[in-house]
Amino acid sequence: MDSEQPSFADVEYGYRRRVSKREQFLEQMEATIPWQVWIDLIEPYYYLDRPGKTGRKAKPLAMMLRMYLLQVWFNLSDEGVEDAIYDSFAMRRFLGVDFTVEQVPDATTLLHFRHLLEKHQLGQRLLAAQNDLFEREGWIMRGGTIVDATIIAAPSSTKNAAGARDPEMHQTRKGNQWYFGMKAHIGTDAGTGYVHSVTATAANVSDITEAVHLMRPDDTAGWGDAGYLGVDKREEITGDPHLAGVTWHIAARKSQLARMHPHERAIESRKAGVRAKVEHAFLIVKRDFGFTKTRYRGLAKNLHHLHVAFALANWLMRARAVALTMAAA
Template structure:
């Protein structure tokens, strides 16, 4: 950005606000996300043959103590288990091999995961892995014609009912275990964004602003996930020179 914090003061809040608006209005966070991913792909870190789709809830302030005395109208509430949540969802498509995020979609919290599945594909994958919340995705109109094989987890009740002492039950249980190990790749970016970066609650009003920030956060999460490879690669390059 051309700012030397050793010689000049940090920009004030108004300057930062204007800069953030420029990023959002010109879709520059999407460009940052795409540029970082293109660099990582060029280095061979995204194999693109498999995708894991998943979503996580991000809370939004439910307080009405503001100028309009209302909650964010673009956020909604949803129930997960026996608990209600108010906010948005971050839907991601993750490279099944590297665990890097290649697609990000932001919606209100009440939007079903399965409705966003087709938007999380880049079009070059052959296999897609998803949890039980995506049951029936292969029958949806928007995914018809896509040449991919869906590997969706069994519903928990059905999996618990498997007779693992029988040959067929044992095979199905092992298959579910393997699918779960692949789906776990999608949990790593969520962990980085929520726990390492501390992004557990939306900071702005409106889906567009918060989705723009998610683009930046997941781009940085990809850099974090690839950091060891990049450091080792730089070390090898320096040694060769």
């Protein structure tokens, strides 16, 4: 989103010997994300032309969307992303800001934009639009879904304005360790690993209860780890005419593997090979995007963040797949 006339900074940076990884990443996302599709989806809700409204002129929608995505990619606060854009040439160029003409939108402007997206549940719609596009392009194989969940920690301290922990979060134990926070539940396409469904619950909610919300209408098979044992016998599954016919491939408990026949262990290995695809999306959101701890209070705001983050994770996986294909050609 460069301005038509290159600035002095653009000319100066053009003589660099090395391009940073951040700049490479943003260039990759610039070329990958269907910007106009997402802008068209948000535009009906955006106050670009506000008849009768006073105050500062609204920033261009494309600029605000890019600033918000920078916040998601780099796990920054509203003030943090504003400062980062001033500090980073790569971010400034991605945002399309020319300091000779305008300044970076301030933290409050970004806050209002994020609240607008949350109010109209546009994060979920961005993910749905991305899935529709993947479907039209033939990038999703259909037929089966892998379900899984991960814990997202939340601040457990009561040293805040409310003097209390987030009431929508809860503690749970995994192995011998206790966690306080929420769970992100996802359904991914079994053939490609692209995320198509996301839900959020408190951390103490069992993974198996969300399986019904993560399957697609045309799925004929489902995969999950041992936390989903017995999913095919649950009332919400057996009571659904479609889901009752789904074939489930659920991992056996680790304690059973040693007693299994080699043939049975081979079957478990093949199940694990399919389930491994779901970990790629979690890895991107938690490691690459840094979302290992909730940034907002309440499940709704964090779920909105997750919808956008997993949509972006899908685009990153798609970009990497294309790059590998081109490298092999």
